[in-house]
Amino acid sequence: MSLSRRQFGTAISAAAITAAYGRPGWAQAPLVIKLSHVVAADTPKGKGSIKFKELAEQYTGGKAKVEVYQNSTLYKDKEEVEALQLGAVQLLAPSTAKFAPLGAKEFEALDLPFLFANDDQYAKVLGGDVGKYLFSKLESKGITGLGFWDNGFHMITSNKPVITPADLQGLKVRISGSKIADQYFRLCGAIPQILAFSEVYQSMQTGVVDAGENTPSNVLTQKFYEVQKHITIAQHAHLQYAVIANSKFWSGLPPDMKAPLEKAMAEATAYTNDIARKENIDALAEMKKFGKNEFHVLDDAQRKVLRTAMQPTYTWAEGRVGKEVLDILAKATAV
Numbered sequence: 001m002s003l004s005r006r007q008f009g010t011a012i013s014a015a016a017i018t019a020a021y022g023r024p025g026w027a028q029a030p031l032v033i034k035l036s037h038v039v040a041a042d043t044p045k046g047k048g049s050i051k052f053k054e055l056a057e058q059y060t061g062g063k064a065k066v067e068v069y070q071n072s073t074l075y076k077d078k079e080e081v082e083a084l085q086l087g088a089v090q091l092l093a094p095s096t097a098k099f100a101p102l103g104a105k106e107f108e109a110l111d112l113p114f115l116f117a118n119d120d121q122y123a124k125v126l127g128g129d130v131g132k133y134l135f136s137k138l139e140s141k142g143i144t145g146l147g148f149w150d151n152g153f154h155m156i157t158s159n160k161p162v163i164t165p166a167d168l169q170g171l172k173v174r175i176s177g178s179k180i181a182d183q184y185f186r187l188c189g190a191i192p193q194i195l196a197f198s199e200v201y202q203s204m205q206t207g208v209v210d211a212g213e214n215t216p217s218n219v220l221t222q223k224f225y226e227v228q229k230h231i232t233i234a235q236h237a238h239l240q241y242a243v244i245a246n247s248k249f250w251s252g253l254p255p256d257m258k259a260p261l262e263k264a265m266a267e268a269t270a271y272t273n274d275i276a277r278k279e280n281i282d283a284l285a286e287m288k289k290f291g292k293n294e295f296h297v298l299d300d301a302q303r304k305v306l307r308t309a310m311q312p313t314y315t316w317a318e319g320r321v322g323k324e325v326l327d328i329l330a331k332a333t334a335v
Ligand code: LMR
Pocket: 038, 039, 094, 095, 151, 176, 196, 197, 214, 218, 239
């Protein structure tokens, strides 16, 4: 990948700052930290990123300057992880469905259908051993995991009603990258297609795809509701992000920068996870008010039918993500 000047920018590495500390003039230069993401500002991740920027700049007394690039303005889905490894961007918050290119397929286990019973269980599982285990898988890749940010359960958007697995038969469904999602939609007879987030609206508008899965805040802010007639509250899978840093950058931070940045990240993480549920409830209410869509809320029996159709994904997943992560997840979700 070749990086444009804008993408590489003039970010000063932590090592350079460390080396320059004490030198007149240089010591005053703020440390530029680029945080790139693909969603709109008015979403849990968008707001969490801004919160981190505010807190980081405040806690470092202006010694750090955080540049937030939202809505794929700096990188699209696939480019961003490569840019992080190259050190062209210091922080990212990709959905865990997009971690396979980093060599950490285990993250895709979080996409298993009907994995989490509810928001509380999700938070408990990611806050415990599962979260620690997944972050340990990043260490050898030059990536440091800093926190998990929530964005709630997926809905299915489509150009025809989707109530039963049979309704998905033959539908071209946009997925974001996970082979687990590919598998559970295939089991329903759909034709999954991986597309970058920034390409979804147009692909739905022009019929390149017939359907997609996403959370209310993403469907609202990307205006997918304009180009999809039906919205099914299926809650069949969960969308979460792992906030990650380039390890060389993060571990090279001088102590007087690292501590305030860690504090800023911990607080931004708590804030994001606190607002995620309400952001999605509000987004759904807003779309209902627009009156452009037909909403279908799956009842328990309908969810059970979908769950049964998608269930073989669990056996299939062993070959993709490995037994270890599946066992850890099974244990964590059993309580
Ligand atoms: C998607 O591609 O649908 C999501 O991963 C976008 C996001 O970051 O929420």
